[in-house]
Amino acid sequence: MNGLAFILIAMVTLAAALAAATLRSLMHAALSFAVALVGIAAFFFLLGAEFVGLALVFIYTGAVAVLIVFPILLTPRDVGKTRGFNWGGAIVAAAVFGGLIWSILKTQSLAIVAPHMPRLTVKQIGAALMTGYVWPLQCVGLLLTAALIGALILVLEEKQ
């Protein structure tokens, strides 16, 4: 695993995530969010989970980011009213970050390097999905169908 690649990806991802959380313009925030997700997918590639990284790019930057852009365009910008920034939230987020960092640094067993691992092939993932994980797979399929039908019904125009 390459340390330089890690530092580069971490910088791009965290900068894009911070931009997504703090930028005023909703559209700029959505595009920064897409960049942050590409960064997370790059982390997945670095960790040897190429299939999940590709799935993340397809689903998040392909579908979810576009899905976020649509409501932004469908709801007019009432920027003046939604510009407010709640500093209490920033304090809570900083406290959570501090607590997490403290516990991560205090746990000695986490300071390990990656063991050598045989490459995970798509064939193995498919075999696992079709044998041990077939019930969760069916349930997720049902959940996705129900969620998408529910989303469609939610946005249907009500008959006057």
Added chain:
Amino acid sequence: MTPTLQVFLIVSAALFSIGLLAALSRRHAIFILIGIEMMLAAANLNFIAFWRFDPPPKQPIGVMIALFAIAIAAAEAAVGLALVIAVYRHYRTTNVDQLDQLKG
């Protein structure tokens, strides 16, 4: 220098906190959804990191959990954004501070 598990967890904790910041401090409903999605992605990064730094298990458990979490996050995003549009139609605003009709 090879990154240890710790640095991955620190990056993931930072992403989670940024998502929490977006979810708690912004008033536009779509920003809150972006924050929630970012927290879910940070959790996925943790799953993959713990799977990679573990002695190889028989089945790719971490990858499976991450895949299912991505699918559930996609379903959540679809329903959440449909709710934003439905709420906007009803109240003509997406500012969550103004959606206080049920407030006691």
